[in-house]
Amino acid sequence: MKKFFYTFGNGEAEGKASMRDLLGGKGANLAEMNRIGVPVPPGVTITTDVCTLFTERGSEETMQMIWSDLEKSIHHIEQLTHTIFGDKENPCLVSVRSGARVSMPGMMDTILNLGLNDQAVEGLAKKTGNERFAWDSYRRFIQMYGDVVMGLKPESKEDIDPFEEIIEAKKEEKQVSCDNDLTTDDLKALVTAFKEAIYQRLGEHFPTDPWQQLKGAIEAVFKSWMNDRAILYRRLHQFPAEWGTAVNIQAMVFGNMGDNSATGVAFTRDAATGENLFNGEYLVNAQGEDVVAGTRTPQQITKIGSQRWAELQEVDEATRASQYPSLEEAMPKIYNELDAVQQRLEDHYCDMQDLEFTIQEGKLWILQTRNGKRTGPAMVKIALDLMDEGKITEKEAVMSVDPAKLDELLHPVFKQEAVAKAEQIGKGLPASPGAATGQVVFFADEVAKYEKAILVRIETSPEDLEGMHLAQGILTARGGMTSHAAVVARGMGKCCISGAGDIHINYKNRSFKAEGCEMKEGEWISIDGSTGLVYKGMVATKAPTVDGNFARLMAMSDKYSEMKVRTNADSPRDAQIARDFGAQGIGLCRTEHMFFDGERIKVMREMILAKDVEGRCKALNKLLPFQREDFEGILKAMEGYGVTIRLLDPPLHEFVPHQEAQQRELSEELGITMEEIQNTIHNLEEFNPMLGHRGCRLGNTYPEITEMQARAIIEATIQLKKEGVDARPEIMVPLIGTVKELEMQVDIIHATAKKVFEESGMEVDYQVGTMIEIPRAALTADKVAEVADFFSFGTNDLTQMTFGYSRDDVSKFLPIYLEKGLLKNDPFEVLDQEGVGQLVRMGTEKGRSTKPNLKVGICGEHGGEPSSVMFCNTVGMDYVSCSPYRVPIARLAAAHAMITQKKRVNETK
Structure with missing residues (x-):
């Protein structure tokens, strides 16, 4: 019989790092961290096999199959935490998180503080002696559960989150700007308002039975594997849907218990540059998603990181030290523990780690570690640095670099601070990487008039080659990733967006419309061939840096x-x-690309229009x-x-002029009638040129x-x-x-x-x-x-x-x-x-x-x-x-x- 549950905690684990296909990346690493002595809250991982069953057989049959094992697993957590799930006085609270075999940050769902109800919150307040913390945890739980499990999360940016609307109204009423400034009574009022909002919108009450809560949360995580953003992420990264996600149920630890508690995210090296610098962000008296939500300004973990942040934000040193102290300065003992743990994790995994942590009343807990995502330049530097440090072999260094990420080293990119201020007006397929800014030009033979131009076409043809070559970038309304524009642009190293269907081009008026605005010829736009985004106006770019590490990596690759x-x-x-x-x-x-320059295209057309072999040979000799x-x-x-x-x-019709003015010009140059030219062009036309008179x-x-x-x-x-x-x-x-x-x-x-x-x-x-x-x-x-x-x-x-x-x-x-x-x-x-x-x-x-x-x-x-x-x-x-x-x-x-x-x-x- 298959094993569906793998427990971990108190330094022991049934799973290990190599079981990521079964336990997901998060579950496998939670097990592994237990094995190497890192402080991890106890819990259990439900395997990816259960997700497959859930998809195939549905919720009810799957939950019936696993319920007995689920109860045993919760008992495991109860024993290690000395709490009781569903108890009013000593409640066992858990988090329920997704965990695919590959990192998919933000794509699936999480629920924290599960197990609370109107009685348990009072018991938690009494047990901890911290009433505000208990009610803060309860209102967070209702909001997350309502969003994730009960379906109240907004589907688009235009929709209003009912919970956020209630919170904002309460803050306005109390004239405070931050959730942390709300009193215990305010939080109690939020809980009541949240539950009323759920009933008003859904016609059902918020569930008070912790086992019902747990069932709903597990089902929600499995369902989130097939939500729109997870599907899109998998498609972009070519991850198969068959993999499924694991579910991790873990005892709660709390970063929102006061000023000696905190939550944060850290990286063992700089994910942007690859520099061997421990860095990250944290928030005091916070929980869960607070660090990445943007509702509060997070603080830096290290002092040097805090000082760098202050320089960028133009914050003076005195203000920084008093209002935004680093964890290293504010909690030096905890910082030293965290620093030791991050080094142990990197040494163990032999790769840069991205870890999440919580500090509960002065005690450090690690909630997750994974190989950190990084830029292309950082990926190369980290691989070679780890090799030079003796942590990985040369072969492992080569294998640790994602080939696709090298694109980032080879093309100019926009400065992120400039992108943040830019107005997006369109989106297409990221056909050729890089960033480009220029003036809108609609006809290839007019690109040369501009110092910097973006050639904007419904679609391009071989005749546009010279203009494409001169342009900073290419934007087309039609075509795919291997359309003419895309293929030629990549060959030239040109930035290109193809298939931008929301851009409507009017050649006659020399303009295009997108996102409610009209851009005319000569006006400036910027295109990002790495994301497919089109911006209005000029967006500043920076040149790529291809240093010695790049050459070293290439030499190493050729060896293998x-x-x-x-x-x-x-x-x-x-x-x-x-x-x-x-x-x-x-x-x-x-x-064929050699025939479109200057005099060549004229001679090519002379050859095509020749009436006999002698005439064709005469043109071919030219x-x-x-x-x-x-x-x-x-x-x-x-x-x-x-x-x-x-x-x-290609078929010969691609070389002949299709506009009357060009045909007339050709008629005068070759001394033949317009009728002869038009008859030849008509004869060359084919219903399906791809399968027609071309090639051999x-x-x-x-x-x-x-x-x-x-x-x-x-x-x-x-x-x-x-x-x-x-x-x-x-x-x-x-x-x-x-x-x-x-x-x-x-x-x-x-x-x-x-x-x-x-x-x-x-x-x-x-x-x-x-x-x-x-x-x-x-x-x-x-x-x-x-x-x-x-x-x-x-x-x-x-x-x-x-x-x-x-x-x-x-x-x-x-x-x-x-x-x-x-x-x-x-x-x-x-x-x-x-x-x-x-x-x-x-x-x-x-x-x-x-x-x-x-x-x-x-x-x-x-x-x-x-x-x-x-x-x-x-x-x-x-x-x-x-x-x-x-x-x-x-x-x-x-x-x-x-x-x-x-x-x-x-x-x-």
């Missing part, structure tokens, strides 16, 4: 990874940025030197590493395009060889579905290379491979590998075709799918390992069954997402490729993947 990290780059500048970040090659160079120059720069920037160059992929279909229909690009690549490589540069081109054929499509393109490339070799009298090495992005190509990969030198999985299109989703339209339904649990993750952001991943695995295995040494990589946006990188490592890929600014993330994720994989192998032996 076997899979290489390449970059997606379309220019020498991007290639150099990526190389500086440690990229070992280019996994995707998109040649494009050849541009292409050759681009390839020389990129290959040189990545000297010594492979550079995968994808041949032209273009090259096989118009082989002269492939010939020009192949010639440019080979000629660039020959020129670099003459200069002594080790250039390693890999020519990639896009969107093949059959091996014959690839064979035709390979024949064109080889024939072109042979011509160039004969003309130059020099040969160079090159490879020809393909992008696997159509399911049929993955299913027939054994045949494809007979022709290809390498595979590169284009998981963006492979995901589109496997799911049948358009990534540019997915924002219309994807949020609803995620909310309703139809999908666990955005498949364009996190690789779908069950479906798309199996095609990747199959394609890799089939390809290598034909060609054992086949080089395999991934170049979709998933190449920079940590869990997807982990999957690529298990498949046995040679490399992943991602945007330049995600290279460090992928490098660390690759190290995590290999360390984890080897650990699993060793565990199975």
